[in-house]
Structures are given as C-alpha cells and as structure tokens.
Amino acid sequence: MDSMEVNKAIAAVLVAGITFFVAGTIGANLVTETRPAKTAIDIQVPDTSSSKPAAPAPLPAIGPLLAKADLKAGEDYVKKVCTACHTFDEGGKAGVGPNLYGIVGDPHAHMQGFSYSDALKSKKGPWTYDELNEWLHQPSAYAPGTRMSFPGIKNDQQRADVIDYLHTLSHNPEPLPPATAPAPTPPPAGAAPAPGAAQAQPTIDTLLASADPKAGEADTKKLGCIACHTFNQGGNVLIGPNLYGVVGRDQAHVSGFDYSPALKSKGGKWTYDQLDKWLTNPAAYAPGTRMTFVGIKNPKERADVIDYLRTLAANPEPLPAKP
Numbered sequence: 001m002d003s004m005e006v007n008k009a010i011a012a013v014l015v016a017g018i019t020f021f022v023a024g025t026i027g028a029n030l031v032t033e034t035r036p037a038k039t040a041i042d043i044q045v046p047d048t049s050s051s052k053p054a055a056p057a058p059l060p061a062i063g064p065l066l067a068k069a070d071l072k073a074g075e076d077y078v079k080k081v082c083t084a085c086h087t088f089d090e091g092g093k094a095g096v097g098p099n100l101y102g103i104v105g106d107p108h109a110h111m112q113g114f115s116y117s118d119a120l121k122s123k124k125g126p127w128t129y130d131e132l133n134e135w136l137h138q139p140s141a142y143a144p145g146t147r148m149s150f151p152g153i154k155n156d157q158q159r160a161d162v163i164d165y166l167h168t169l170s171h172n173p174e175p176l177p178p179a180t181a182p183a184p185t186p187p188p189a190g191a192a193p194a195p196g197a198a199q200a201q202p203t204i205d206t207l208l209a210s211a212d213p214k215a216g217e218a219d220t221k222k223l224g225c226i227a228c229h230t231f232n233q234g235g236n237v238l239i240g241p242n243l244y245g246v247v248g249r250d251q252a253h254v255s256g257f258d259y260s261p262a263l264k265s266k267g268g269k270w271t272y273d274q275l276d277k278w279l280t281n282p283a284a285y286a287p288g289t290r291m292t293f294v295g296i297k298n299p300k301e302r303a304d305v306i307d308y309l310r311t312l313a314a315n316p317e318p319l320p321a322k323p
C-alpha cells in the first residue's frame with residue numbers, strides 16, 4: 001500500500017467524522033424543543049353526568065357554594081389530582097402545567113415564560129371566581145384548544161372546595177364573593193315569632209354555659225380554620241396568626257404578624273362578645289380584614305369554637321357568670 005492510499009484512507013475517515021459532526025450540529029439546531037401539543041399524563045375522572053344534555057345547564061352560582069366550601073377537602077383533591085401537572089407553592093416550578101400560586105385574581109396565563117395555548121392566552125382579564133368555576137367544570141369548553149387535558153370536576157361542591165383552596169394561596173387572598181341570602185337561622189320549633197317581632201337570640205354568655213370545647217375543636221377542622229391557623233402553644237404562623245391564648249388578649253396580638261389595618265385599628269381585647277361578633281362575620285366586624293372567612297352562622301357552633309379557644313391557655317379565662 002503506497003503512502004497515497006494511506007492518505008486517502010485517513011482522509012475518508014476524517015471526512016466521515018466531520019460530516020457526522022456537522023450533520024448532528026445542524027440537526028440539533030433545526031429541531032427546536034417544543035412542548036408536546038398533547039400532555040403525556042391524561043387523567044380520567046369519571047363523568048358523573050350520565051348522558052350529555054343537548055343544551056348544557058348553566059352552572060350554579062359559585063358564591064353560595066364557596067360559602068359552604070370545605071377547604072381541607074379542596075386541598076386533598078388538589079394534592080390527589082392537580083399536582084400531577086401543577087405546583088402550588090409560591091415560586092414553584094412549572095410542570096406539565098404552570099405554577100398556580102396566587103391564581104385567583106391574577107390574569108389568565110399568569111406564569112411568565114410558560115408556553116400557554118393560544119386558547120388560554122387569548123382570554124382577557126383576571127381569573128374571577130365565576131371563570132374558574134367554568135374552567136374547572138370543563139376546561140375544553142371554557143377554552144377550546146387548551147393544553148390542559150383534564151376532563152373537569154363535575155361535582156359542584158367539589159369544584160367550589162378546590163376554588164376555595166386556590167383562593168388561600170396568596171399573601172392577600174381575594175375576598176370571597178357574596179354568599180347570596182344565607183338561610184336565616186331557623187327559630188326553635190314551635191316558637192313561631194310574631195311577625196315583626198325582633199327574634200330574641202340567646203346571648204353568647206348563655207350559649208357558653210352549655211358549650212362543648214371538644215365539638216369546638218372538631219369545628220375548627222370542619223370549618224377550615226386549621227388551613228389558616230395553628231392552635232398549639234408556639235405554633236407556626238400560617239395564613240393567619242397562631243391562636244393559642246387568644247381569649248382575653250389584645251386584638252391583633254401576635255407580634256410580627258402582618259395584620260390588616262382593619263383589625264389593628266380595633267385596639268380592644270378579645271372578649272367573648274367581641275369574638276362572637278368577629279366569628280359571626282369577620283368582614284362586617286372589621287371591614288377590610290385579611291381573614292377571608294365567611295363566618296360561623298350557627299350560634300351554638302360559634303360558642304363551641306369560642307369555648308375551645310378559651311381552653312387554649314395555661315390559665316383559661318373564666319366563663320362568663322351564669323346569666
């Protein structure tokens with residue numbers, strides 16, 4: 001084999017190598033990364049509506065549903081289903097779907113840099129409760145062409161639970177919509193009040209005399225207080241302040257907690273009476289409060305909760321003198 005042949009052989013190998021490298025580089029540059037149009041995970045939630053009606057019935061108003069929403073149930077549902085594609089913590093990364101911290105009241109397609117569908121990007125304005133209600137009922141109907149391949153939550157209360165949870169994911173949760181005409185507490189059976197007569201409600205002092213702190217503790221779970229508050233001594237600040245020893249203390253008493261001016265300006269003590277008013281309707285007691293909670297409408301339940309709060313102290317405040 002003369003040296004010419006050897007040179008040719010080496011050249012052939014070099015050319016092959018260079019071609020391979022160049023082709024690879026060009027190829028890599030030509031094929032830009034794209035998100036798959038269809039998401040890999042496709043969760044099927046059984047559709048409870050048996051057969052599709054010709055004209056879809058309008059969804060029930062979200063306000064009253066949110067008023068009796070179960071925050072914990074909403075959180076559980078989200079952890080079970082939505083976390084397959086979404087993160088919910090502040091500053092969390094995108095998954096198949098965008099991070100959802102602070103979504104209530106934020107504009108549609110709120111996450112910078114996330115590759116949204118045109119369907120969602122073309123929606124204007126902030127995510128209202130009504131829009132989230134429609135979206136989560138059936139994403140593909142609200143935004144035809146959306147990339148969120150999720151059939152929707154057909155159960156109205158479950159959907160409200162989830163939206164209620166979403167609305168807590170904020171430093172400054174959006175106020176809940178009005179719970180149109182809450183049912184008035186029914187008068188005791190047999191005692192039909194004379195028309196026009198002021199209905200005599202038992203006072204908090206009377207109710208506390210027969211209150212059950214164990215039931216009150218259970219109520220703080222059922223009503224979702226525990227989503228925003230801890231109750232143990234030295235417990236963490238969540239969305240709301242720690243509530244150990246709150247009875248008898250100054251209003252807005254946890255130092256370092258960022259209270260609303262509405263509550264800070266109250267300046268009094270948390271007496272039984274004040275707590276009763278506050279827990280009946282926080283927004284009416286301190287307009288502008290950051291506690292986005294509709295209130296406990298049942299007086300007995302309220303008294304149970306207040307009695308439970310009372311027990312959270314080394315030296316619980318005495319109960320009011322029997323009236």
Ligand code: HEC
Pocket residue numbers: 039041042043078081082083084085086096097098100103107108109110111115116117118119120121136143145146147148149150153162
């Ligand atoms: C299979 C993956 C997947 C599941 C499961 C899923 N999502 Fe999504 N979600 C997405 C994708 C992808 C988008 C972006 C949609 C688009 O661009 O059209 C999105 C968008 C959203 C948006 C709008 C965000 C914005 O910035 O406007 C909300 C709100 C939302 N999802 C809530 C939920 C909730 C609540 C659940 C659970 C009940 C859920 N998603 C379940 C993939 C998913």
Ligand code: HEC
Pocket residue numbers: 168173220223224225226227228229239240241243246250251252253254258259260261262263264279286288289290291292293296305
């Ligand atoms: C969505 C979150 C949330 C829920 C649910 C919630 N709270 Fe609050 N709570 C707050 C916030 C936020 C504040 C501070 C309010 C302010 O600064 O206006 C607060 C304040 C309070 C205070 C006054 C504390 C102080 O230091 O003055 C009491 C008492 C209280 N909550 C009790 C309850 C009880 C009892 C429940 C359940 C029946 C409940 N909260 C449900 C968020 C919540």
